[in-house]
Amino acid sequence: MSxxxxxxxxYDNSVGINEEVTEKTGLHFPEAYKHWDSMAMLAEELKKYDNANFCGLPFCHTVEGEAMGGIINLGNEKTGPRAKDYICTKAEEILNLPEIDYSKGRISEVLKACKYLRDKGENVLLYISGPFTIMNVLIDPRHVFKLFRKEPDTMKAIFDKFQKETxxxxxxxxxxxxxxISYADSSGGLNILGPKYAEQTVEMFTYPLLKNIEKMIDDEMIVLLCPKTTFALLGTDKAVWKDxxxxxxxxxxxxxxxxxGQAKFVGQMCIKNKDFELKDGIIKTIALL
Known part of the structure; x- marks a missing residue:
């Protein structure tokens, strides 16, 4: 194994908010983070400001955790929504959290904003978080790492729950x-998990998830992986580069x-690095094995 x-x-904690842009919109915060129309307006203004080729939503890494019952500080015009208070005191309690209802709450508003922007002809990049980033909204990470170490079967059950929701x-x-779609799990990187648990996360969660996503998406959708995820896949011999x-x-x-349409996955650079240029014109796509 590699x-x-x-x-x-x-860019680990970047949430795509710029005070200069939020002031220009005239929107009121944090109310603007709650409704699809203000989300869409903000996404369009951020696209113009960044000279980007897509509108990115949402402006945080908390929508999935909030939709499972997490308590969120919605932020303001300077910072996007972030975790406030943990609702679980034991990692096992995550298994009892409700399934996400995509027809209500902020996660529903995000999807409405995405549809509105796509109907206008925009490219829409939806930021989706990995399990450790979602759990950061729900529980003190120390409990998760303890469970990973002492009860791997329970950890697998938690991973399965998050895979289903994703x-x-x-x-x-x-x-x-x-x-x-952008997939990232900055709270579950090698620098945090260490080699052993990073490898187990790929085996138990990341690789099965992406193989399932690969079957789901068509030629009109692409997944942009965080390079941390890319290197975890390459380092466990679950993927190869394809230029x-x-x-x-x-x-x-x-x-x-x-x-x-030519590839399902890319991931050599963080998509938030807006000015990164492929000077030789070669993009490294990712082929899952």
Whole structure:
């Protein structure tokens, strides 16, 4: 087996909010984070400000955790929503949390905003979080790592619960017309989990999840992996690079759009690195084994 290497990302906690943009919109915060129309307006303004080729939603990593009962601080015009208080005191309690209802709450508003923007002809990038990032909303991480170490079977059951919810989220995104999905789990990177548990996470969660997503999505959708996830897959021999030559210098985000239909996964750079350029025109896509 190869060795997992880490990716030094400076965007781990970026939520895509810019005070200059929020002031320009005239929206009231945190109310603007609750409703699809204000979310859509904010996404469009951020796209213009960043000179991006997509509208990104949501503006945080908390929607899934909140939809499972998590308590959120909705933030303001300077910072997006973030976790407030933990609702679980034992990791096993996560198994008793309700399934996500995609027809109500902020997660429903996110999907409505996605559909509205797609209907307008925008590329829509939906940010989906991995299990450790979601659990950060629900429980003190120390309890999770203790369970991982002492009760791997229970940890597997928790992973299975999150995989089911993530696949349901992807299905709802498809219904909304989303054509780009970003998957990241910055709270579950090699630098936090260590080699042993990073490898087990790939085996127990990440690889099975992505294989299922691969079956679900069509040629009009692509998944942009966080490079931390990419290197975890490569380091456990679950994936290989596959180069596609686009013929000349191109921004990474634009290259991701262009290879839609030719690849299901990309992930050599963080999509939040808006100015990253592929000077040789070659994008490294990811083929799962």
């Amino acid at each position: 060795k997992i290497i880490d990716f030094n990302c400076t 696949l349901r989220f992807v299905e709802e995104a498809k219904k909304a017309g989303v054509n780009m 596609i030559n686009l013929g000349g210098s191109i921004k990474y985000s634009e290259a991701c759009e262009k290879v839609m």
